[in-house]
Structures are given as C-alpha cells and as structure tokens.
Amino acid sequence: MRFEMSATTILGIRRDGKVAIAGDGQVTMDKTIFKHSAKKIRRMYQGKILAGFAGSAADAQALAERFEAKLEASSGNLKRAVIEFAKEWRSDRVLRKFEALMIVADADLLLVLSGDGNVIEPDDGIAAIGSGGPYAQAAAKALLENTALSAREIAEKSLHIAAEICIYTNDHITVDEL
Numbered sequence: 001m002r003f004e005m006s007a008t009t010i011l012g013i014r015r016d017g018k019v020a021i022a023g024d025g026q027v028t029m030d031k032t033i034f035k036h037s038a039k040k041i042r043r044m045y046q047g048k049i050l051a052g053f054a055g056s057a058a059d060a061q062a063l064a065e066r067f068e069a070k071l072e073a074s075s076g077n078l079k080r081a082v083i084e085f086a087k088e089w090r091s092d093r094v095l096r097k098f099e100a101l102m103i104v105a106d107a108d109l110l111l112v113l114s115g116d117g118n119v120i121e122p123d124d125g126i127a128a129i130g131s132g133g134p135y136a137q138a139a140a141k142a143l144l145e146n147t148a149l150s151a152r153e154i155a156e157k158s159l160h161i162a163a164e165i166c167i168y169t170n171d172h173i174t175v176d177e178l
C-alpha cells in the first residue's frame with residue numbers, strides 16, 4: 001500500500017517592508033497524524049533568506065539542501081539562486097519527480113518555486129502552498145486588505161484560520177520574519 005502524504009500549509013506575506021513566512025507543524029500520512037510539531041520554515045544564507053517547504057518531507061529536505069548550495073554559489077543573491085535552482089529542478093530527471101513546492105523570501109523578494117521550472121512572484125504580496133494553502137491565502141488576503149496588522153501577525157492569524165478549516169493543518173505554527 002502506498003501512503004499519500006498531505007503535510008503542510010506554508011504562507012508568505014509581504015507588508016510595509018517586512019516579509020514573514022509561517023508554517024504549520026502537522027505531518028499526515030494517509031489518515032494518520034504522524035507529527036504535530038514539524039519545522040517547515042528555515043533561515044538560509046547567513047539568516048538573510050527565509051524558506052518554507054510543502055510536500056514530501058524527504059523531497060523537501062533534499063531540495064532545501066540543493067537550494068542552499070545555489071544560494072552559497074550566488075553569494076546570497078536570491079534572484080540568481082532561484083533562476084539557477086529552477087533550471088536545475090526542471091532539467092534534472094531525479095529532481096523533476098520530487099513532490100514539493102517552496103516559498104522563498106529575502107528583504108526584497110517573495111517567490112514560489114515549483115518543479116516544473118516556475119518561479120512566481122505574487123502580485124499582492126501573498127504566497128501560499130500546501131494542502132491548507134488556499135484557506136490561508138484567503139484569510140491573508142482579507143486581513144491584508146482590511147486590517148493594519150503586520151506581516152507576521154497576518155501570517156500567524158491566517159495559519160490559525162486555515163487550521164480551523166483544513167484537516168491537514170494544525171495550530172502548532174512557526175513564523176519567521178525579515
């Protein structure tokens with residue numbers, strides 16, 4: 001029997017010169033919650049880059065390591081690292097089979113990366129991936145348009161709202177901000 005993994009809600013918010021990325025802690029395999037407190041957000045390149053990962057845990061970890069190598073090779077230039085990483089992800093036979101998405105951010109950029117070579121910068125400063133992504137994105141959009149909350153506060157509140165709706169999202173939330 002093959003188990004499908006539904007493991008994540010990751011949300012990135014840009015507001016007032018700040019960027020925050022939040023992730024829940026739930027790891028679910030088939031109908032079983034395996035872990036409540038997984039850390040899916042991490043800092044990279046001397047703490048100047050934030051990254052959040054959704055999808056298969058092993059695939060996400062492997063992608064994180066490769067992406068971090070691209071950041072090192074580009075001396076922390078996020079745009080250059082993302083372009084090189086997307087080219088590699090799209091052209092490498094093994095990487096193309098990975099089931100994961102990433103949100104990455106620095107002080108200037110908020111981007112979504114996918115295995116088909118897409119690099120997307122959202123127009124509204126909101127990026128969401130994972131099974132609870134649409135719920136978190138909707139909440140973030142409403143909060144961004146109708147409140148004066150900070151990027152960090154919007155990210156955290158939006159994940160809590162997603163956790164109330166999505167069975168694959170919990171309220172053990174990690175938030176980091178630049």
